[in-house]
Amino acid sequence: MIKVLIVDDSALVRKLFGGVFGNDPEFEIQFAPNGLEALEKLKVFKPNVITLDVQMPGMNGLDCLDLIMLEKPTPVVMVSTLTAEGAEATLDALRLGAVDFVTKPGGAVSMRMAEFAPVLLEKVRTAATVKVRASARLRERIRHHASISGTTGLRSRPKDQAPALAPETGERLVVVGTSTGGPPALEALLTTLPAGFPWPIVIAQHMPASFTGPLARRLDSICNIRVQEVRSPTVLKPGTAYIGRGDADVIVTRRAGALLAMAAPAEASYPWHPSTNRLVQSAAEHVAPRQLVGILMTGMGDDGASAMAELRTLGGTTIAEAEETAVIWGMPGELVKRGGAKWVEPLPRIADRLMSLVSVHASDS
Known part of the structure; x- marks a missing residue:
């Protein structure tokens, strides 16, 4: 009952x-x-x-x-x-x-x-x-109050003056999928990244169209990196996160040699929108899988699990949020069950793992 x-x-x-x-x-x-x-x-x-x-x-x-x-x-x-x-x-x-x-x-x-x-x-x-964790909720609220009062050090350098962490050769890309519980999870991930983060990030967050714009603007106001909603074909740039417009899909494509994110009409073959599976599949068509990092976080269902499992098979790197911090362990749990997660990390450590991968790729360049 x-x-x-x-x-x-x-x-x-x-x-x-x-x-x-x-x-x-x-x-x-x-x-x-x-x-x-x-x-x-x-x-x-x-x-x-x-x-x-x-x-x-x-x-x-x-x-x-x-x-x-x-x-x-x-x-x-x-x-x-x-x-x-x-x-x-x-x-x-x-x-x-x-x-x-x-x-x-x-x-x-x-x-x-x-x-x-x-x-x-x-x-x-x-x-x-x-299971609602009161202690986690309290930590999040304290962090939020600190961020808006300017005590966290966020935005310590203007976004347009932030240097990249290291020189990069070749295109590299991070793709992120999330659903239920996603906005706070995205905040925890993106606010930790420095302004000079050297790769673009494309995000599929299941939400209506009227919500993804405000979500992008809110994250942009508290993150060192830029955050914007994808409403039209947009050239992907380092140090920027691109959130797919709700009620549609976000895909990666290429025009005149440049890598872009763009909104695409939702397809019935993908049950959730913006679709993580479709995002990852499109990214793998235009970026070498070994230069892709896929992150699957909290959300019900299994969107993204099949595409990210395939990405790992092709040589890409995948990170699943651990059950202990996920509001719903459906999406990341499915990736783990399919053997598609190279790393399984609690939410507070996902950004650290991503930064370590950036350092490894930079040293290989």
């Missing part, structure tokens, strides 16, 4: 969500119309998962989430809108410890529940398997 607390100020949404879970004997549900009642039910009902509206009057979803994670850490799935404001708030929620998010159907919500219900059920079932 999965106990679900539905927190939303809309009576209609509570009714519709209640219908989704109430028709399945696997779930026991209770409701709260606001954050204060949610905190009371947290103590009495002791839910396994909470669905939490981002925007509520009085105590909003972020303030409520903050207190949940301090008082009784519980897996939370945020319920967001597809607006810019909703995207920013959702990214804040993921940093504060929310496991995942769903976006409310647009227009008449009741008319689209048949399409929305399976997504909600899958995300809540997945969230119920997650």
Whole structure:
């Protein structure tokens, strides 16, 4: 039995969500119309998962989430809108410890529940398997406050003045795939890299299109390297991370001798978007596999596992996030099960491993 607390100020949404879970004997549900009642039910009902509206009057979803994670850490799935404001708030929620998010159907919500219900059920079932680590969440919050107050040393050198770590010969590239739990994982990885990181990084993060732009801008504001969303064909440059636009795929290609990242229409043969499998396959077509590094981090499903396993077979280097730090060990776990991970590292050590690989390649140049 999965106990679900539905927190939303809309009576209609509570009714519709209640219908989704109430028709399945696997779930026991209770409701709260606001954050204060949610905190009371947290103590009495002791839910396994909470669905939490981002925007509520009085105590909003972020303030409520903050207190949940301090008082009784519980897996939370945020319920967001597809607006810019909703995207920013959702990214804040993921940093504060929310496991995942769903976006409310647009227009008449009741008319689209048949399409929305399976997504909600899958995300809540997945969230119920997650063990929320209060200590990790606290470390992340302290780190975030330090970064915005300027005490971490980030941005110690302007991005446009940062020298490369070492001279490079030949094109080298890092490709990264992640899904559930990905934004905080990307932050942990990218904020650790120096401004002079000598290779481009291309990222497939499963997200809607309205979220990947704000994610890229947020990461760019706190990282030493540049971070940008791929909206059009873009020449890949060292010291820059390129995040694929949501609801599409991001691929690597070549034009006039230059290596580019570009958005490509989502293909039905790839179930998740932006697709990590498609990204890695395209990269291996244009860069020698031995000069590619693939990193697969937290996320449900198996996107990226087959392509990165093949990459390792062809001579590429692959890193999988360890189970101990992954919010969901689906994607990296599948890579490990297939024998496709050269290195299995907890999240705080992935950047160190990547930097050691950079040093090795530089010495071989």
